[in-house]
Amino acid sequence: MELEWAGVPSIAIVHEEMRGSAQAIARVSGCSDYGFLTVNYPWVPIAIWSKEECLELAEIMAPKVLAALTGQA
Amino acid sequence: MVGLVANGLGDGEIFLDALYDELAKLSDLQAPLKVVKSSVSIPPEPGDWSRLTEEATVAITGFGG
Amino acid sequence: MTAPAQHAYDSYEALVEDYFERGWTDGLPIMPPTPDKVAMFLEHAGLSGGEVLGTVPTREVICTAEQAAANAVMAGCRPEYFPVVVAAVRAHLHPKGNCHSTTGTLSGAAQAVVINGPIRNELDVASGAGCFGPGFRANATIGRALRLVIRNVCRGIPGFLDRASYSTPARYSFCFGENEEASDWAPLHVQRGLDPEQSAVTVHSLMKMVEATDFTSRNAEGVCESLVANIRANGIAGDSWLGEDGNVVIVIGHEHHRFFTEEGWSKSDIQQYLWPRLNAPATGAADRMARIGKPEGILIVAAGGAGMGASWLLLPHLALAITEPIRRPRPDAC
Known part of the structure; x- marks a missing residue:
């Protein structure tokens, strides 16, 4: 959000289980409609992922x- | 230039590197501008922040932990 | 607090200051235990004030329902919490709950109160994110009420009969519910022989809490292996007085629970997997035997919120975990 305020379009990737927390931060920052991309299981919320898990998730x-980021979402 | 902001938790940095590689396959990108925060719980260092805001055209971050 | 007495105060502040002065609190302010409130609490449990909830023979202590009610009021409980407090006091004062030892020990053991059954949802007992507290009135005040009974009735006063070298903040209050809705696992009280519709508390003497983190396992067996390693790193000595019935409580966290449910593991499956591995001979100072007499002595509880790949080990002091039904006067209420 601070990058957005500085004029840099940004996207934050959040685990689905953490979305509530991320939205709370957005709300207290006055950006309730800030968009997040979410990751869900089988990727666990804490990113101690194997390299294979990282690569697979990156591809997705x-x-x-x-x-x-290009406004086509 | 794509800014990558890693919060330093877990393997987030590996994931962001892989994500950049995948993006590079889909779009014509220059080199990434990667920032790894010095602590998971504070914003990037002032120098890193300046580089991000001055040089990056878009940025990707993670949230969690 | 040895006898009912009426005291008059000019203000709430004066009352609280006097209670601090008399040593009747845990160091935090209390609610005034007025006679009408105490009576209301007793009514909610369907008890007369003189009903004996338990004793501590070594301390010449007899704990009555009135004493428990006064301490429950002081702890900030709502009247409808009191039947839970009664059950927790009864469980703690069970002979094998070993009040004298677990509240006097140098090790500063605490009492973990686990709530099961329909009453959890009626009273908003937290069993998900943040359930170990603070932040939830039922959890905080029910656990605190038991501790105030231990202090004010059972004489577990630091420097007197409580000889803890450090003690633990878990002694202010440690109470949470099992997240029974998280899966089809048999709730703890059902595993211990009660009906699912019968609400209950289990009080476990807690020598040490250990967070068993495992972010990398992606299956049930992997989580079990890390639980074994974490428990064996601490060891459980066992005790001849407790015989084969010793307990350890494992609070399975949300992220670990997922693997068990995905692979169809029941609590019994986990107990059967862990038991021989915990009881295997020690191989060194960092790999010690955890003496649990039977697989059923490993008490599995589902609780906690999403995010951390972690479960919690509630390692025992010299007592059994005692499960006590929560009884309320109306037959349809519990």
Whole structure:
């Protein structure tokens, strides 16, 4: 959000289980409608992931990140 | 230039590197500007913050922990 | 607090200051135990004031319902919590709950109160995120009420009969519910022979709390192996007085629970997996035997919120975990 305020379009990736916390931060920061991309199980919320898990998730998330940052989401 | 802001938790940095590689396959990107926060619980160092806001055109971050 | 007495105060502040002065609190302010409130609490439990909830023979202590009610009021309980407090006091004062030892020990053992059954939801007992507290009135005040009984009735006063070298903040209050809705696991009280619709408390003497983190396992067996390693790193000595019935409580966290439910592991499956591994001979100072006489002595409780790949080990002091039904006067109420 602070990057957005500084003029840099940004996207934050959040685990579904942490979305409530992320939205709470957004709300107290006055950005209730800040968009997040979410990750869900089988990826666990704490990112102690194997390299294979990282690569697989990156492959899944990349198109979503691109769409969000280019306004095509 | 894509800014990557890693909070230093777990393997988030590996994930962001992999994510950048995947993005590079989908779009014409320059080199990434990667910042790893010096502590998980504080914002990036002032120098890193300046680089992000001055050089990055978009940024990707993670939230959690 | 040895005899009912009426005191008059000019203000709430004066009352609280006097209670501090007399040593009747845990160091935090209390609610005034007025006679009408004490009577209301007793009514909610369907008890007369003279009903004996238990004794501590070594301390010449007889704990009555009126004394428990006064301390429950002081702890900030609502009247409808009192039947839970009564059950917790009865459980703690069970001979094998070993009040004298667990509240006097140098090790500063605490009492963990686990609530099961429909009453959890009626009273808003927290069993999910943050359930170990603070932040939830039922959890905080029910646990505090038991501790105030231990202090004011059972004479567990620091420097007097409580000889803890450090004690623990868990002694202010440690009470949580089992997240029975998280899966089809048999709730703790059902595993211990009670009906699912019968609400109950289990009081466990707690020598040490250990967070068993495991962020990397992705299956039930992996989580079990890390639980074994964490328990064996501490060891459980066992005690001949407790015989084969010793307990350890394992609070299975949300992220670990997922693996068990995905793979169809019951609590019994976990007990059967852990038991021989815990009882295997020690291989060194960091790998010690955890003497639990029977698989059923490993008490599995589901609780906690999402996020951390962690479970909690509630390692025992010299007592059994005692499960006590929560009884209320109306037959349809519990």
